[in-house]
Amino acid sequence: MGFTEGLINYAMDVNQKPLNDQIIEQFEKSFLDYLAVVYTGSKTKTGKRVFNYFNKLGGSDSQALGFDKKLTHVNAAFVNGTSAHSLDFDDGFTKGSVHINSVIFPAVMACVEKYEKTGEDLIRAVLVGYEVAIKIASTIHPYSREKGFHNTPVAGVFGAAAAVTVLLGGKHQEMTSAFGNALSFAGGTFAFLGSGSEVKRIHPGIAARDGIIAAELALEGLQGPANIFERKDGLFDVFSETPIQDFSKDLELFNIYIKPYPACRHLHVVIEALKEFKKNHRNFDIKEIKKMRIGVHKVASYHNHKVINTLIDAQMSIPYAAAVSLIDDDVIIKSFDVDREDRENINHLMNLIDVTEDSDCELLYPKTRKTNIKITMENGEEHEFSYDKKVGEPPNPMTMKDVIKKFSTNCKDIIGEKEMENWIQKVLSIKGNLLKKIF
Template sequence: MSSHATLTRTVAEWIVHQSSTALPVEMDHHVRRMLLDHLAGVAASSVGEVSAAVGVHVARTYRGSTATAIGHGRTSALGAAVLNGTNGHGIESDEGYTPGSMHPTSVVFPAVFAVAQERGISGDRVLRAAAIGMELACRLADAGHPATRNRHFHNTPVAGVFGAAAAVSVLLGLDEDGVANALGLAGSHAGGVFEFLGGSAEVKRFHPGKAARDGITSADLAEAGLTGPTTILEGRDGYFAAFAGEEGTDWFADTVTRRLGEEWVLLRTYVKPYPCCRHLHGAIDAMLALRDEFDLDPESITSIEVGTFAIATRHAGRVLDTVLQGQLSLPFTVAVAALTGSVTLTDFSETARQDPRALALMDKVVVRLDEAADASYPKTGRPADVTVVTSDGARYQHRVEQPYGEPTNPMSDTDLEVKAYGLLEPVIGLAGAKTLVEACWNFDTLDFLDELDAAVRSAKPV
């Protein structure tokens, strides 16, 4: 038996204790930041094709009216979790936690909101449940990363389902045994593989929705009396054994429990300034810095070399048939940054992906492994080094250790609002965006979700 045989129980005990403890002021504010970032992305994504496809499935399968699926009206709690979770990850705008390479909001908030609406729960308890679930998801993802990713698993759903189960357990008021069983049940729902990268399959967007739904199911079944393995995290055939490998080599129990209840690792989540894979952001920042500092003319660029960590080098695709392929392409996004001086959602439209100038510049981008960057990721940074050569033979180089939005290179509340308005205004207008921004900062009820849903639906083309 492992010396950490009580890991699942330790986590369950913390969840129950934390559920009756007020969030520190700094943490309360941070969760509201995450809420604003999340809902802006959900609203912007809810008018897209993936959202429409999942909406058809939800309408067929999850009938009810107890929870709000933004942009789709009322449905069941499970249906709302599926749709809002999918849309939370739908345009690659969602925040994340670098040490675990995962996006906690797109899994946990949809699960929490759906159950809170269904059960009539509001106020601090909702934010507290969300914070607890996201904290656990980040710690679990970190404890097994990058071994989990190297085994081809997508950390957001595989670790996120535990966070969703934990958060919903808080809302349901489960005791330690109940929480341990909910986590045990969540282990059987963990899943999501990276094969979507090969053809940029849109199932990637669905992963958080699936995990949010399954987290609700796990907690609900535990409340109903179904048991799960209460050694799910540390067991010989448990989560870490299956998804990571050997303890002390591939995963680390201490990462889960270190200063648990004293320190919130959730405070170290990042905010994305660009709607694309976070692994690309360091190179984008470096390219933008070079463009601004040296007033580079894109027409004069003869080559762009990007050195970065190994996982980022896997995102060197040059096929741009879909939005997702563009959002996962380091050569394309760096070319766009060099060409336009920004990377925005419109840069991934079909027209933008076919822009001859962007395609010509993309062909000049070379991606290579940077050993120092690889040694830094994921524990201390997401480095990228960009070197630009121009037609006159001049060379310009810039290195970014941490992309903008990381806790050591943070995005201010003001810039976060600017990002949110940029996502919201095209969908619900300035007045609607202002209402949502204020509702997030002053959160005490979920009543605004129906208002947001109505605003999105009224803006959708008939």
């Protein structure tokens, strides 16, 4: 049995899994985290620009969250996917270097609303979407990234296509065609890195929209190529090196990370390392730093740019993240404001930082992320330390309380306390309302 057949069978098995309390609670955390990032991202310049474009095209199927307006379901998926990624605050999976909730939830929720589906339909489709996107991303990474591709739109479009296929009642043949169709949409590269371009923000939106289209075309009878992953000129021919089949029964949903910081996940281990260092060195004076070396794994070392002109420049830069980690009490959305009054101090610190590929860190990736840091002071004193703890994912996942706090803190001023409480209640009561329509 090839990879395509194995993945389809796995997806169909996931769709039939009993929805126990653990699965539902993890789904609820992911759902609330999605709402936190989509509403917050809808207020960014990019979120507004994308909405304004699609709003001109009309539609009344599904909500564009944060804008109090409905669009066609495919365009709502594009807008919501873009908003959810506009602050780089969305969840992901380390081994596949892929964002998931910003692709799967926009696609599924747009269709749940249009086709009047239930809470159980929503959960099952999201589970399938997560598992498919993660399996594919984990198979092609890091080869795909080293070739310049962004795994979120590459793997995400297949996850969205699988999710919508099962949501709308598709079976094995429809899933085969949906996957075959999806490859014609898969793409997106890292050309934006260090350029100041915000185009990365639309990658999940593209995958969400195109996943819906790939699935609905399959359900209309458009036949996509079979064995799309392993065939000549298929996904693995283009995006991977040595595909690995792993269709274990354990859901990867439990192994995702939920971000505590609004920045690229590769930056988080550096942020945590420096926060821990400051905690243990209360009298440390950043003005006395002479130089700093930050060792990371190969893919993370690409994030070494120091020219910071836009929000995305800041959120994708290890030197910038290290500087604000040393300066700020905590790293929050405002930390990445490029118009900060203390920008000169940040620039000064960035110029002292050298980001390098570290063989020790590379050996551990993508199983885990590690950083080795050496700070040299003006008086010759040296501080050398390592950090490899995972924050926001097993064995240190965010609790439901943490996720509710993330949602409340970021969304209260955007949607109001009443709407915020309504969403929390709707999400946390989904277990008792599985057969009721969501919208």
